[in-house]
Amino acid sequence: MKKNLYQLILPAVLALLPMAVKSEYFLHLMILFLLWVVIGSSWNILAGYTGQVSFGHAAFFGVGAYTAGLLFQHLQVSPWWGMALGGIVAMLIGLPFGAICFPLRGAYFALASLALGEGIRHIATVAEGFTGGMMGIMIMPTFTSKAPYYYIALGLAVLSVLSIRAIINSKPGYYFVSIREDQDAAASLGIDTTLYKNISLSISAFWTGMAGALYMNYMGFIDPNVVFSLHDYSVMAILVAIVGGVGTIYGPAVGAFIMVAFQEFFRTGFFGLFDYLGKATGSPAFTALSGAVRQAHVLGFGILVIVVILYLPNGVVGDWEKIKRNVFRINPAG
Amino acid sequence: MDVFLQTLVAGILKGGLYALIGIGMTLIMGVMGIINLAHGQLMMLAMYVTFVLNTMGVDPYVSLFIAMPLLFMLGVAIQKFLLNPLMKVETILPENQVLMTVGIGMVLTEVARFVFSSDYKYITTGYADRTFYIGNISFSVALTIAFVIALSFTAAMFWFLLKTDLGRSIRATAQDKDAATLMGVNTGRITVITFGLGSALVAAAGCLLAPVYYIFPDLGGPFTAKAFIITILGGLGSTVGAIFGGVTLGLAESMGATYFGMEYEDIVGLTIFILVLLFLPGGFKRLTKV
Amino acid sequence: MKGTAGKAFVVVAAVLSLVMAASAGFAETIKVGVLLPLTGSLAKFGEIEKRSYDMAVGEINAKGGVNGKKIELLFEDDTGKPDVGRSAMEKLISRDKVPVITGGYASSVVAATAPVAQQFKVPFVICTGSSDDVTEKGYDYVFRVNPPASEYPNAVKSFLQGVARDVKTVALLYENTAFGQSSSKSFEKDAKDLGLKIVVKEGYQAGAIDFTPILTKVKAANPDMIYMVSYVMDASLLMRQSKELHINPRMFVGGGAGFTLPEFAKSAGDASDYVYSATLWVDTLPFPGARKYSADFRKKYGAETEYHGAEAYATMYVVADALKRAKSLTPKDVRGALAATDMKTAFGPVKFVSYGKKTQQNKLDTYMVQWQKGELEAVWPKNVATKKYIYPTPHWDRRR
Known part of the structure; x- marks a missing residue:
């Protein structure tokens, strides 16, 4: 009952947010957060539930973004059509991706997916005539206000999480998990492991591609290093899911929130707090500290990852009971 | 003909350096079955060590003897305090160790950026752009030295793994961890030593690369990628395979650059990698059994 | 437990109100x-x-x-x-x-x-x-x-028309970045206008270790001029390896970016001598x-x-x-x-x-500079020159 209440309140709060909060800047951060909910959840269905740890999700994100961008560039079609096509094209790219990677297991799968992601980035860079190369694709965003993008992102996030939840709780979802737990055993029970891995990959690629297409529409600029970035998308998708909780429905959403908040917090030096303290007290120590904090935003993230893997190997959501026990000292029995 | 020969020489010389980068990775992957995605970052750190020593007047080749033990210790610490504890933890994904190396790589890069900033550092030596000629073909002195040192390290590693007790224990752990444990090998200790050795070897590569290249915090990533390509080409745990993999990658890149165009350099490497994964799983090692 | 939380809250509130007060304080x-x-x-x-x-x-x-x-x-x-x-x-x-x-x-x-x-x-x-x-x-x-990037080579163009009229063939090397790709495109167009033949055109991934293969190709094509759009360390490696391979065009020209930085000359050493570069500014203007x-x-x-x-x-x-x-x-x-x-x-x-x-x-003019004995000298157009250009570039084995 309590859980159902949360499920009603949270979407309601999110839906009303743009009316309550007028800050465009805050909405921008929320849009980034929602995009990461989509990407993290998509990665999670393939890796967290089906056990195929992909290091190449930037490929799907980038393909989705480029679908929207290239439609505009070559056919002068509104990039919003990319929202319809981006996910599907990403799914199509997923087919050869799966054909190459799925015969491989464990570390080999991870390496092959990493290589494919990087390969696509290089191709997009070199194919100057088609993609515009590193000069990228630039469009004029449709809306000046953030609210429409926010609602589209919210819709995307809610749909992706709900659809993934529905699938996980149905028969294919059980097959996914059985493949993750023991692929050979799953195969011997008569599960077509290749088919179900491809289904999982298709869903994952589709939503990631949709996120990419929205990114193109929203940001108005893409180039291969931005949308096919190994570090900024492939690895970040993994980290978002790990921090939040691999193999849990809401873990990636929590991870996305932590990541976006963390990054912005560090980038702005705790929203200018240290700068201000430096000015107010006249002490150079604070100014130096502010500089150091800004410098350290990736460092902080790296340390967060290490700490999470060491102490919360199942992420914030997966190890929530442990956190409650150890940090808040709440005894679930009492 | 000159173009072909010069490309060949360039590819082989670069391949020697690649081999040294790959040996460390192949040991770690062979023994522990995990990809070390912080491998290039460890090399980057060794290059900074070389740089700092150089500002104090130490020759890059001498700093080999300082950077290698330092990185050995760092590798030992990483394995002991960050990777081994993960083996006991129950998680959904067995890849947690790999993901941990991603985190370690990020931390190493950012620590380097913090200390040295993003500026490019470089080492100027009297011999860095010295060359000698055989016919019309030029040989870079620094790369030739690197090639020779890489070969001798590989030979030493080969001997070590084949002839010493510790080396045999490492090979036993790589082949079958449980069996090795039953035979009385302290596999926990072996993994620690292996990670240290792997780090020391890639540190050597860093020292040799420093005079001919330059140093910046982000250089780790691309070299990590090269290291795993080499490892897959050569076969896990095979030192001879690493030489083969390194030279193959070096040659493929050079030939690709000359005959396809330099922008295809990385695509050539990745394509070979995927082809080997698909059609020759186990790499070169499967053909020769070494 | 509650007490600490309460104290923390007070501190946070105090800090926040200070921040607000501060933003009001700097209003003028x-x-x-x-x-x-x-x-x-x-x-x-x-x-x-x-x-x-x-x-x-x-x-x-x-x-x-x-x-x-x-x-x-x-x-x-x-x-x-x-x-x-x-x-x-x-x-x-x-x-x-x-x-x-x-x-x-x-x-x-x-x-x-x-x-x-x-x-x-x-x-x-x-x-x-x-x-x-x-x-x-x-x-x-x-x-x-x-x-904009397309105008960086304007001074090079006028130098080719005014001085280096014997340059007929060009090799074009550029990094695969937005700046590199757009500069190379506009230079290609300029070369066409001037009737120059582009004998080698190669993009590369910034951060390459070894340029020997493409430089070997360039050497075999033997162009009169090598035009490079590279960031500082790639620029340095390109020149060092050109020296190793003894490539002798009539001029080496950098398309701005890395070639004008002090680090380029320091890291490339004497390989940077006589290299020209397009630039937007030097302090002697x-x-x-x-x-x-x-x-x-x-x-x-x-x-x-x-x-x-x-x-x-x-x-x-x-x-x-x-x-x-x-x-x-x-x-x-x-x-x-x-x-x-x-x-x-x-x-x-x-x-x-x-x-x-x-x-x-x-709309601004652009300039040509040349490294002469480790110093960056403005050489073109003539009215802003601090030293006379050295053209053609001396052969590697005839230097010193």
Whole structure:
């Protein structure tokens, strides 16, 4: 009952947010957060539930973004059509991706997916005539206000999480998990492991591609290093899911929130707090500290990852009971 | 003909350096079955060590003897305090160790950026752009030295793994961890030593690369990628395979650059990698059994 | 437990109210937003530009500021990434409510942030980002002080027409970045106009270890000129390896970017001798305050500056000048004042004009410099030359 209440309140709060909060800047951060909910959840269905740890999700994100961008560039079609096509094209790219990677297991799968992601980035860079190369694709965003993008992102996030939840709780979802737990055993029970891995990959690629297409529409600029970035998308998708909780429905959403908040917090030096303290007290120590904090935003993230893997190997959501026990000292029995 | 020969020489010389980068990775992957995605970052750190020593007047080749033990210790610490504890933890994904190396790589890069900033550092030596000629073909002195040192390290590693007790224990752990444990090998200790050795070897590569290249915090990533390509080409745990993999990658890149165009350099490497994964799983090692 | 939480709350509340009080306290300053990469791989240039902005504002405020008000710079770190740049741009516009924004280093960041400025109708004065299309979209709130990438080789073109008329064949090497790809395209066009034959054209991934293969190819093609668009360390490796391979064209020319930096000459050693480069600025140019700027920079920070710093320094003066002339400090009036800019700066005359497809673009001459005995000398056009050009480049084995 309590859980159902949360499920009603949270979407309601999110839906009303743009009316309550007028800050465009805050909405921008929320849009980034929602995009990461989509990407993290998509990665999670393939890796967290089906056990195929992909290091190449930037490929799907980038393909989705480029679908929207290239439609505009070559056919002068509104990039919003990319929202319809981006996910599907990403799914199509997923087919050869799966054909190459799925015969491989464990570390080999991870390496092959990493290589494919990087390969696509290089191709997009070199194919100057088609993609515009590193000069990228630039469009004029449709809306000046953030609210429409926010609602589209919210819709995307809610749909992706709900659809993934529905699938996980149905028969294919059980097959996914059985493949993750023991692929050979799953195969011997008569599960077509290749088919179900491809289904999982298709869903994952589709939503990631949709996120990419929205990114193109929203940001108005893409180039291969931005949308096919190994570090900024492939690895970040993994980290978002790990921090939040691999193999849990809401873990990636929590991870996305932590990541976006963390990054912005560090980038702005705790929203200018240290700068201000430096000015107010006249002490150079604070100014130096502010500089150091800004410098350290990736460092902080790296340390967060290490700490999470060491102490919360199942992420914030997966190890929530442990956190409650150890940090808040709440005894679930009492 | 000159173009072909010069490309060949360039590819082989670069391949020697690649081999040294790959040996460390192949040991770690062979023994522990995990990809070390912080491998290039460890090399980057060794290059900074070389740089700092150089500002104090130490020759890059001498700093080999300082950077290698330092990185050995760092590798030992990483394995002991960050990777081994993960083996006991129950998680959904067995890849947690790999993901941990991603985190370690990020931390190493950012620590380097913090200390040295993003500026490019470089080492100027009297011999860095010295060359000698055989016919019309030029040989870079620094790369030739690197090639020779890489070969001798590989030979030493080969001997070590084949002839010493510790080396045999490492090979036993790589082949079958449980069996090795039953035979009385302290596999926990072996993994620690292996990670240290792997780090020391890639540190050597860093020292040799420093005079001919330059140093910046982000250089780790691309070299990590090269290291795993080499490892897959050569076969896990095979030192001879690493030489083969390194030279193959070096040659493929050079030939690709000359005959396809330099922008295809990385695509050539990745394509070979995927082809080997698909059609020759186990790499070169499967053909020769070494 | 509760007690500590309560105390923590009080502290947080106190700090927050202090922050609010502070923002009210600085109300009489004019805030100007500056978007620069202060961390990440481009931080080196971000730092030079930040220091130049700081220096310019220090000078302006020391002379009484703008109509009695002092300028306060709000630096935002774009980390060299477009999405972060966009967050930063939006923070400046919607939270800090600045009337004008300047900076903009990486082409990709500028491309992603210029539409934001345009949509919110806040003027954006770009000082460095050089991809051509930013000023080709008809944005009336976007101004650019530096020339676009396609114009960097203009001086090289006139040098080829005026001096190096015996150059017939060219090898073109460029890095696969926005700057590299667009520069190479426009150079290809220039070469065609001049009737030059491009014998080798190769892009490469920035950060390559070994350029021997393409340089071998270049050597076999034996061009009269090698034109390279490379960042500093690639530039250094290219020249060192050209020396190793004894490639002897009539001239080596760099297309701006890395070839003019002191690090290039230091790391390449004598391999950098006689190398030409296109550039936008050197401190010996006859612009008011150019020499003083670089001397002051050296004195204040103990480091060398270069053309990026000059762009930032001059752009700050352009912004301050517009703020002075603006009827009010609303973005709209500042935009109007910017459009009417006509002034001389340390970086050259600044006036935002329309030509070709471009709008609100400052049109500047470009220059040729040459490394001579470890010093960067202006050599072309003749009226600004500090030394006579050395042409053709001496053969490697006949040097010294």
